[in-house]
Amino acid sequence: MVLNNIEKLIEKYNSAETTLQEEAELKAYFKSNNVAPHLEHYKSMFLFFSESKKEQYTKDVPLNTKKTKLYQWISVAAVAVLMLGFFIPNWNNEPKTLADYTPEEQELYLETKQTLSLISKNLNKGLLGMNALDMTGENLSMGLEKASYITVFGDTTNKLLKN
Template structure:
């Protein structure tokens, strides 16, 4: 095939206007001929796609033996024991955290409740101040109308 014809087919290929027969001609050219230096990247592309079509995927599932089943058994037993210990420790911590021996709340919990009340009060005042900002927005809209008219 002539070099000029190949270049025209490649240009057509890049525009997406080639037929399957024309694409096959291009693939045959790059697989059977000595390719000029300026067309080498196209040769690599067409040769790669031709090679990729022949590749297949074979998934091999390894057999599960008795030793692996025993490992799963021991791992599940160990996980159950760790989970039971974690639940026991969490319940003990939960029982002791709320009240001390005299039935009083701890200092940390009292400080947390006080901070929570203070923040709620501040939030209330901030929300009251925010309501007044609606009037400023309306004023800005009106001012912008008059500024844009000039």
């Protein structure tokens, strides 16, 4: 009786006309151990279907909330600040004449100018002295050149002596 019913169900199943409930019945029947021998080959199919359903997805999914956007903007802000740092000091940098400063500042400026010119004068004097050194240096090198003649002369005399 049961077998008859199952055979009918299988026929319906093969033409895809079974309802979910009937399919559940079939699955339950093939799960049991007393399957009729001529239906044995269906058993693995239904077992496979119910086995496959047990497989699970075990990996975690990283669900990022939208906090990351803030970090992106931090770099932009840093660049903006840096650029401001470069430009702000240049804003007041229009060329100025001596008259724009206060009298005290002008006085200071003139004083420094004077001292600097004094220093440069003295430096020039020093340089003249250095010129004398230059000349002695030149004379020395001329002397060296002449000395080399002597060594060449020495070489030739040696050759002559050997002969």
